[in-house]
Amino acid sequence: MKRIKRKARAAEFHTVKRIDNSRLVRNVEPAKLQKLWRTVAMGSMVAAFFMLYIFQHFRCIDLSFQLEDLKAQHMKAAALNSELRLEIAGLRNPMRIDVIARRRLGLTQPLPTQVQDYEAPDGAEVAAARYVRPNRAP
Amino acid sequence: MPEARAHLRLLIIAGVASLWMGAVFGRLTYLQLFRHSEYLARAQRQQQRTIEITPKRGTIYDRNRSPLAMSIQVDSAFGVPAEIADEQLATRLLSGVIGKPQEELEARFESSRSFVWIARKLPPAKAEAIAALNLKGVYLQKENQRFYPKRDLAAHVLGFVDLDEKGLGGIEYELDNQIRGESGKIVVMEDARKRWFDATQAKLKSGADVVLTLDEKIQYVAERELDVAIAQTHAIAGSVIVMNPNTGEILALANWPKFNPNRASDAPAEARMDRAVSALYEPGSTFKLVTLAAAFNERITRPDEVFDCENGSVLVAGHRIHDHKPFGMLSVAQVLAKSSDVGAIKIALRLQSPRFYDYIRAFGFGAPTGVDLPGESKGLLRPLENWGSFSIGSISMGQEIGVTPIQLIAAVSAIANGGLLYRPHVVEELRRGDRVLPAEGVLTPEEPRRVIRPDTAATLRRLMEGVVLEGTGPEARLDGWTSAGKTGSAQKIDPATGRYSRTHFIASFTGFAPINNPAITILVSLDSPVGLHEGGEVAAPVFKRIAEQVLTYLDIPRDVPLNPKLIQAAYKKQAAGDRSALEDFSTVDFSAQPDSPPPAQKPAKGERRPGREFNKPPATVAVEQGGEIEVPDFSGKTMREVADISLKLGLDPVLVGSSLATKQSPAAGAKVRRGARITVQFGTTLEKNSKPRQGNRN
Numbered sequence: 001m002k003r004i005k006r007k008a009r010a011a012e013f014h015t016v017k018r019i020d021n022s023r024l025v026r027n028v029e030p031a032k033l034q035k036l037w038r039t040v041a042m043g044s045m046v047a048a049f050f051m052l053y054i055f056q057h058f059r060c061i062d063l064s065f066q067l068e069d070l071k072a073q074h075m076k077a078a079a080l081n082s083e084l085r086l087e088i089a090g091l092r093n094p095m096r097i098d099v100i101a102r103r104r105l106g107l108t109q110p111l112p113t114q115v116q117d118y119e120a121p122d123g124a125e126v127a128a129a130r131y132v133r134p135n136r137a138p
Numbered sequence: 139m140p141e142a143r144a145h146l147r148l149l150i151i152a153g154v155a156s157l158w159m160g161a162v163f164g165r166l167t168y169l170q171l172f173r174h175s176e177y178l179a180r181a182q183r184q185q186q187r188t189i190e191i192t193p194k195r196g197t198i199y200d201r202n203r204s205p206l207a208m209s210i211q212v213d214s215a216f217g218v219p220a221e222i223a224d225e226q227l228a229t230r231l232l233s234g235v236i237g238k239p240q241e242e243l244e245a246r247f248e249s250s251r252s253f254v255w256i257a258r259k260l261p262p263a264k265a266e267a268i269a270a271l272n273l274k275g276v277y278l279q280k281e282n283q284r285f286y287p288k289r290d291l292a293a294h295v296l297g298f299v300d301l302d303e304k305g306l307g308g309i310e311y312e313l314d315n316q317i318r319g320e321s322g323k324i325v326v327m328e329d330a331r332k333r334w335f336d337a338t339q340a341k342l343k344s345g346a347d348v349v350l351t352l353d354e355k356i357q358y359v360a361e362r363e364l365d366v367a368i369a370q371t372h373a374i375a376g377s378v379i380v381m382n383p384n385t386g387e388i389l390a391l392a393n394w395p396k397f398n399p400n401r402a403s404d405a406p407a408e409a410r411m412d413r414a415v416s417a418l419y420e421p422g423s424t425f426k427l428v429t430l431a432a433a434f435n436e437r438i439t440r441p442d443e444v445f446d447c448e449n450g451s452v453l454v455a456g457h458r459i460h461d462h463k464p465f466g467m468l469s470v471a472q473v474l475a476k477s478s479d480v481g482a483i484k485i486a487l488r489l490q491s492p493r494f495y496d497y498i499r500a501f502g503f504g505a506p507t508g509v510d511l512p513g514e515s516k517g518l519l520r521p522l523e524n525w526g527s528f529s530i531g532s533i534s535m536g537q538e539i540g541v542t543p544i545q546l547i548a549a550v551s552a553i554a555n556g557g558l559l560y561r562p563h564v565v566e567e568l569r570r571g572d573r574v575l576p577a578e579g580v581l582t583p584e585e586p587r588r589v590i591r592p593d594t595a596a597t598l599r600r601l602m603e604g605v606v607l608e609g610t611g612p613e614a615r616l617d618g619w620t621s622a623g624k625t626g627s628a629q630k631i632d633p634a635t636g637r638y639s640r641t642h643f644i645a646s647f648t649g650f651a652p653i654n655n656p657a658i659t660i661l662v663s664l665d666s667p668v669g670l671h672e673g674g675e676v677a678a679p680v681f682k683r684i685a686e687q688v689l690t691y692l693d694i695p696r697d698v699p700l701n702p703k704l705i706q707a708a709y710k711k712q713a714a715g716d717r718s719a720l721e722d723f724s725t726v727d728f729s730a731q732p733d734s735p736p737p738a739q740k741p742a743k744g745e746r747r748p749g750r751e752f753n754k755p756p757a758t759v760a761v762e763q764g765g766e767i768e769v770p771d772f773s774g775k776t777m778r779e780v781a782d783i784s785l786k787l788g789l790d791p792v793l794v795g796s797s798l799a800t801k802q803s804p805a806a807g808a809k810v811r812r813g814a815r816i817t818v819q820f821g822t823t824l825e826k827n828s829k830p831r832q833g834n835r836n
Contacts, residue, residue, distance in 0.1 A: 064327075065329075065333060068333070068335055068336070079211050082209075086205075086208055086210055089206075089287035092287075093291070095289070098362070
């Protein structure tokens with residue numbers, strides 16, 4: 001570095017130089033600008049492609065998890081359905097119904113003569129039958 | 139210059155950043171391009187798991203699609219000993235839950251380090267308890283377990299399975315390949331938390347569902363009545379088969395002793411035996427049907443031809459044969475009705491051995507029927523060339539030949555349906571989803587084979603009706619339907635002496651109803667009943683009870699009027715504890731039932747406990763079954779006369795119109811109760827009253 005020769009101190013006057021560059025207009029080059037935007041667009045497309053690829057990859061995995069979850073729920077529901085069908089089949093066991101009917105409800109097996117084909121009678125006979133029922137001694 | 143320094147710093151930073159990015163990029167390129175396959179394989183090994191899937195065993199339904207056997211998933215506990223930190227603690231906790239000795243579990247854990255079963259197919263409570271222990275190295279896995287929700291209903295037909303759901307008896311064994319299906323594999327991908335995110339499954343062939351010809355309600359009726367008969371007669375075994383004679387479909391097949399297929403391993407082997415298809419016995423008098431069928435078909439005799447039954451004793455080829463009663467001259471119809479052995483032998487001698495043998499084989503004896511149940515015996519019939527001098531006599535009365543109940547009912551069904559021998563079967567179809575699978579193998583349908591002419595069958599049906607009406611089987615007479623059959627009381631061979639026992643019999647009754655268009659054929663067989671041992675005494679009542687219930691259930695129209703005497707007796711003698719009037723109707727004695735009855739009333743000492751039906755007057759009896767007062771004929775009478783007569787009888791008259799009585803309801807002759815309303819119409823035109831109907835009108 002050059003050594004600055006020190007002179008005798010003199011009075012310093014500072015002036016502010018105002019620079020007005022407003023009348024200066026930067027020369028815009030359209031071609032360069034186009035190139036710039038084209039580059040940005042292509043870059044964005046490439047970036048978007050890769051983003052989309054990555055997104056759908058992980059989305060697939062996420063959906064696979066959900067699908068397997070739903071399959072598991074479906075299997076659980078099917079298993080529950082089977083268990084309930086089994087329970088219904090057990091409740092419909094003829095022996096169980098028979099025992100409940102006879103011992104708990106006090107029902108009896110109808111005699112052969114009590115199971116009859118019903119022929120539609122004319123009105124007078126039906127009236128008589130209805131009348132008799134309430135009057136019968138318990 | 140300061141700018142130069144700043145520029146240099148920037149260059150250095152840029153250079154370092156570029157180097158770093160280059161290194162990262164290079165490493166990524168190396169890993170993903172050059173070592174791609176290696177890491178892919180490692181990832182697959184880590185994430186991929188192959189699981190073997192055992193298909194759910196097909197469900198077995200009755201003909202109305204009511205499930206009789208089905209599989210559901212239950213938990214089984216297994217351990218990976220290599221992962222268990224404290225085996226002592228684990229085995230102690232597990233033994234407390236599952237109830238197995240700790241030493242047994244410890245021995246299992248020592249046998250393998252990778253996989254041991256702790257307990258298979260656990261009840262839900264125990265599985266939850268094991269899961270709650272949260273032991274490392276102890277896991278739960280789903281397995282299929284077979285359940286029989288109707289317990290011992292149709293146990294011998296259904297069969298049972300072992301722990302690995304392999305069929306070991308009945309339909310489970312016979313159609314094991316179809317019901318079981320084919321196992322497959324699932325390849326799953328799981329993450330670090332063992333959650334699945336991908337799964338590919340090879341096509342799984344699920345087990346086929348089986349639809350049987352059995353009707354669970356008819357099956358229950360048959361089993362219940364057999365239970366009652368066994369309890370009453372103290373027989374050591376018994377069988378009941380109900381069959382549709384027009385198709386060969388078996389509607390019910392019951393054996394005693396029986397077992398619960400949910401706990402088949404607890405039952406003795408004799409209880410698991412399907413006697414209906416496996417047990418051989420000498421059919422006794424029932425076999426006279428074959429003798430007569432052959433004779434009629436060959437036109438060597440007629441129902442009205444008379445034979446001399448030699449006062450109940452005949453000597454043939456050095457053998458003295460006695461009838462159970464000293465019969466004199468009997469028509470062929472009476473030979474069957476009264477079950478004369480002498481008469482049957484004489485008919486068979488006229489038939490001669492070769493023709494008789496051909497008919498025996500034609501009726502299916504000496505060969506399997508082809509029923510789709512395992513363990514069927516072909517019976518015992520000596521070849522014709524091995525028949526002795528008296529074989530024709532023995533066989534004509536049902537000795538020296540062994541038959542199974544299924545063979546016998548198939549033969550009787552051939553008589554019932556007009557002469558066609560159908561293959562008895564219990565499987566109606568196989569289904570997979572909504573698709574009916576083609577029948578193959580043992581399920582291949584067979585055309586029926588004609589064994590006798592239709593007129594021969596009709597003749598035999600008439601004669602068999604005679605057995606019920608005036609022969610040895612009056613207990614088989616049904617209320618409301620015609621019935622026909624044949625009793626059998628065959629002596630068993632005493633194994634100690636090798637001779638026929640005088641105390642042990644096979645009592646049987648085989649019959650069908652109604653006669654003109656038989657809907658069902660029923661065979662009842664009781665082995666060694668104590669006390670009464672004749673087929674007509676112990677087996678025929680069982681036939682009656684089953685037939686009446688089944689015919690009612692199937693809604694078969696009645697072809698005989700109901701006996702009014704029975705109705706009256708049922709209504710009048712209704713006092714609790716008095717069973718005498720209703721002994722004719724006793725349907726079921728529930729003292730044989732496992733549950734104890736409610737303490738409604740205690741019987742007097744020494745008296746049998748009355749059935750439940752006597753504790754309350756049945757509400758519908760009076761309505762349906764008429765009353766004590768016979769309605770007089772009011773035709774032509776004045777209103778005053780009608781009112782006087784009605785009031786004297788205790789009836790409630792409703793008088794409509796004027797002049798003389800023309801019409802009345804109920805009709806004259808009907809039975810009504812005291813206080814019943816009688817409607818009488820009056821007018822100028824006299825109308826004929828209709829014939830009084832049976833039963834009530836009030």
